[in-house]
Amino acid sequence: MSDFETIIYTVTNQVATIRLNRPQAMNSFNTQLRLDLREAVEKVNTDEGVRIAIITGEGRGFCAGADLKDGMGGHSDVESKLLEEYKPFLMAINDSDKLFIAAVNGACAGIGSALAMGCDFMVMADDAYIYQAFAAIGLIPDGGASYHLVNAMGYKKALQLFVESGRLLPDECLQYGLASKVVPAGELLATSQSWAETLAQGSPIAQRLGKQVMKKAVRSELAEVIDLEAKLQVTASDSEDAKNAVIAFFDKRKPVFQGR
Numbered sequence: 001m002s003d004f005e006t007i008i009y010t011v012t013n014q015v016a017t018i019r020l021n022r023p024q025a026m027n028s029f030n031t032q033l034r035l036d037l038r039e040a041v042e043k044v045n046t047d048e049g050v051r052i053a054i055i056t057g058e059g060r061g062f063c064a065g066a067d068l069k070d071g072m073g074g075h076s077d078v079e080s081k082l083l084e085e086y087k088p089f090l091m092a093i094n095d096s097d098k099l100f101i102a103a104v105n106g107a108c109a110g111i112g113s114a115l116a117m118g119c120d121f122m123v124m125a126d127d128a129y130i131y132q133a134f135a136a137i138g139l140i141p142d143g144g145a146s147y148h149l150v151n152a153m154g155y156k157k158a159l160q161l162f163v164e165s166g167r168l169l170p171d172e173c174l175q176y177g178l179a180s181k182v183v184p185a186g187e188l189l190a191t192s193q194s195w196a197e198t199l200a201q202g203s204p205i206a207q208r209l210g211k212q213v214m215k216k217a218v219r220s221e222l223a224e225v226i227d228l229e230a231k232l233q234v235t236a237s238d239s240e241d242a243k244n245a246v247i248a249f250f251d252k253r254k255p256v257f258q259g260r
Contacts, residue, residue, distance in 0.1 A: 006033040007040050008058065015196040016043075016050040023059025026107060028067035031085070038089040045096050051200040054192050055119060056103035065110020065133060086111060086143050090118050094215070097208040099199060103192040104128045105185065114143030117152075117178060120211065123192045124170040125185035130178070136165040151218060152176040203257040205239045 008019040018040045020027035027033075044053045057063055093100050093115075102116035104124045109131035116122055116130070132149075134141050141149070141162055149158035153176050161168065173179035183191045199207070209232040217225045236242055245255035 004036040004040060006030075007036045009040050009043065011047070011050055012193070013197050014049060014051045014200040015193060016047070016053045017193070018044070018053060018055045019058045020056070020063055021058045022067075023057075025067055025069075026061045026064035027057040027059065027112070028064040029086075029111065030067040030070040033067075034085040034089070038085075038092065041089045041092045041096070044098060044100075045092060050098065051204055052099050052101065052196040054101045054103050054189075054196055055115065056189065056192070057105055059106075061106035062102070062104045062108040062116060062128065063110075063112025064107055065112045068137075082142055090114065090144055093118050097204070097211075099207055099211065101192055101196055103188050104130075104179075105188055107131060109133045111143035111145065114141070114145040114148065117148035118144055121180040121195075122173070122178060123181045123183060123188060123195070124173055124179045125188045126170055126182055127185050128170060130168040130173060131165075132161050132167075133165055135163055148178070152178050201257070203239075203241050203245070203255075205241055205257075205260075206236055209236050 004021075006020070006022050008017075008021045010017050010019075018037070020033065020037070022028065022030070022033055041053075044050050099121065100119040102119035102122045104116050104122055106125070106128055108116050108128060110133050113130045113132065132141065132145070134145075140146075146158070146162075149161060152158075153161065160166070168176070168178070170179060170182040174182055181191065181195070213225065213228050213232055216228055220228075240260040241255070241257045245257070248255035
């Protein structure tokens with residue numbers, strides 16, 4: 001376990017778990033949590049012993065968004081705070097070579113929902129929900145929430161959710177492709193850990209390159225994607241992992257991936 005003021009960080013079977021740990025404030029973001037989360041994500045990205053990461057919330061909820069009691073946290077305006085303290089960890093997850101799973105328990109609101117949607121996968125407890133609280137306090141979505149919602153729901157549905165300060169329940173999140181799995185609340189962490197450990201047995205190189213090309217595919221023409229796939233397939237096929245996996249296939253045994 002690593003020492004963070006507002007995060008509990010553990011690693012089990014090549015899976016890192018990052019627990020947002022401000023349960024008394026529903027894990028809302030203050031300055032310290034933003035700094036701790038950035039450091040924790042960087043720790044995942046640089047630790048060769050970690051292949052998959054889980055982000056979840058301690059206590060009754062995943063994250064209630066920004067802590068309004070925290071004020072500007074030393075920033076002159078909200079733009080600098082968003083760009084200097086939120087964007088770094090959001091992009092570190094997006095650009096990571098590793099896969100991140102959001103294990104969403106209870107309320108997942110505001111920029112907390114942007115964090116969850118920014119992960120590669122989302123497992124939701126059956127009593128969890130995504131809450132777009134911005135308009136209720138005269139704000140607009142931030143942290144990339146607009147990007148994720150429009151890509152999942154389309155412009156009109158996403159706009160309606162925002163202006164009505166609406167909630168998305170787990171089944172709706174499954175319908176729109178925001179959630180990967182919905183499980184009973186009591187099974188959330190065990191299911192997420194089990195799935196993460198299964199993914200950790202896969203090829204880190206294939207996962208890294210596949211994540212890269214599918215991120216690109218969201219905003220590219222078909223011809224561009226085919227070109228990128230062809231380029232990255234060279235890296236994948238030249239790896240020791242791919243060569244050993246082909247041998248294992250013909251030997252009818254399970255491959256062991258080393259990330260080389």
